[in-house]
Amino acid sequence: MRKFGTRSCAGSRRWSWFSSFVPRRKHLVRAPNDFTSTLGTKRNLANMPSPLARASRVDYRDPLITLSLVCHSADRTAVDAHGLLDEVGGLAMPKTAELMSGFLARSPEQRNIRSHWGYDEVSTDAGLGFIGWGFEPYQPSYDLKALAVESRSILAADRYRADSVRVATEIAEAWFAPETPDQQERLRNVLQCVKGAATISGKLRPEHHPRNDVQQFTIFLAECSNENDSAFLESLGTGNSPRHAVIGANEGPSFALAVARSFMAGVESYETQEMIERFKLPLVQLLRRGHRLTQ
Numbered sequence: 001m002r003k004f005g006t007r008s009c010a011g012s013r014r015w016s017w018f019s020s021f022v023p024r025r026k027h028l029v030r031a032p033n034d035f036t037s038t039l040g041t042k043r044n045l046a047n048m049p050s051p052l053a054r055a056s057r058v059d060y061r062d063p064l065i066t067l068s069l070v071c072h073s074a075d076r077t078a079v080d081a082h083g084l085l086d087e088v089g090g091l092a093m094p095k096t097a098e099l100m101s102g103f104l105a106r107s108p109e110q111r112n113i114r115s116h117w118g119y120d121e122v123s124t125d126a127g128l129g130f131i132g133w134g135f136e137p138y139q140p141s142y143d144l145k146a147l148a149v150e151s152r153s154i155l156a157a158d159r160y161r162a163d164s165v166r167v168a169t170e171i172a173e174a175w176f177a178p179e180t181p182d183q184q185e186r187l188r189n190v191l192q193c194v195k196g197a198a199t200i201s202g203k204l205r206p207e208h209h210p211r212n213d214v215q216q217f218t219i220f221l222a223e224c225s226n227e228n229d230s231a232f233l234e235s236l237g238t239g240n241s242p243r244h245a246v247i248g249a250n251e252g253p254s255f256a257l258a259v260a261r262s263f264m265a266g267v268e269s270y271e272t273q274e275m276i277e278r279f280k281l282p283l284v285q286l287l288r289r290g291h292r293l294t295q
Contacts (some may be wrong), residue, residue: 025143063096067103068117069130076128120167124149126286134165140196146200147290151219154282160202161215163184171220175246175259176236185234190229195253197222204270217271219283220257221290230255245269246275251287258283 068087074081082104088099103111114133120147122131131145138144145167150164159239171191178184202217210216225229230250237248237257244261258279260271 016028020253030039031147063099064103065117065119068098068111068113068120071103071111072113079205098134120145124148132164134166134168134169134198134199136168137194138168142223142290144196144198144221144223148200148221150289151198151200151286154216154219154286155200155202155277157282158279159205159208161205162285163201163203165200166197167196167198169197169220170194171197171222171257173246175220175241175257176233177241178236183236186232190232193225193229195225209261211264211267212263212270214267215260215270216263217260218258219286221256222255222260224253224255227252229253233257239273239277245271245273247276247280247283249280249283249287251284251290254287254290256283256287 036174070085071081073079074084085100085104089100092100110116113130118133118135119130120133121128131149148165148167152165156161171194173184173187173191176187180185198221200219200221202219204215204217206212222230222233224233227250230253233255234248234250237246239246244259246257246259248258249256258276260269260276262269
């Protein structure tokens with residue numbers, strides 16, 4: 001496992017996870033929703049007064065999520081979180097300082113980023129960082145986090161950029177089109193027995209649509225209980241819905257689903273059913289790489 005720290009790359013690629021907390025558009029950015037944020041050093045942790053000083057302008061949970069990641073990083077890099085936050089608290093607004101002291105008074109379990117704050121560690125080429133955690137049952141037999149991280153390359157090679165990567169998520173029944181009550185019942189059972197799932201959200205690049213901000217593109221990855229279950233999901237998740245464009249793929253017990261739609265009434269979806277089928281091969285290739293991890 002690689003050491004925690006800043007990324008050592010030239011130019012703008014030289015940055016730390018804490019840059020994700022820099023205030024944007026006069027409000028505190030919520031905790032990073034992408035795995036590329038690497039854990040910081042003491043110098044990076046010391047930069048926290050700027051975003052937290054604006055805590056009164058945002059949802060109270062924003063600084064708490066920030067604090068959970070700061071304290072986790074401090075613990076993992078042998079930095080004294082209490083000393084750091086005591087020093088920072090003297091520069092913060094009164095309500096923010098109160099949040100800091102109150103957070104430090106919580107038990108280790110209450111400060112745990114996975115069980116309470118919706119994040120977990122993930123290993124990447126840039127080092128260790130954070131990935132979203134969705135609180136659903138998660139016991140895959142291979143490194144589904146790595147596969148979810150790798151799926152970003154599918155988006156980058158197309159017309160999207162990855163907006164968020166989360167594991168321990170679920171796949172909703174609404175994305176499938178069962179035709180009979182028996183299929184509906186089996187679908188519910190198969191989804192309940194999934195060993196683990198990941199959700200990767202993509203954002204359409206603005207040059208491809210004037211309303212790219214209302215275009216949803218989501219990739220779901222899952223390890224099913226067996227090959228029959230993943231094949232069943234693929235059969236129900238391929239071009240059968242009038243509400244959205246969808247394409248499914250499976251390899252062994254692994255399953256992938258790409259879904260696209262416009263979520264604003266009156267705005268056409270960028271992706272059509274015919275267009276989204278270009279993702280079939282990249283998803284199959286991704287699943288094959290993941291399936292080999294189970295061998």
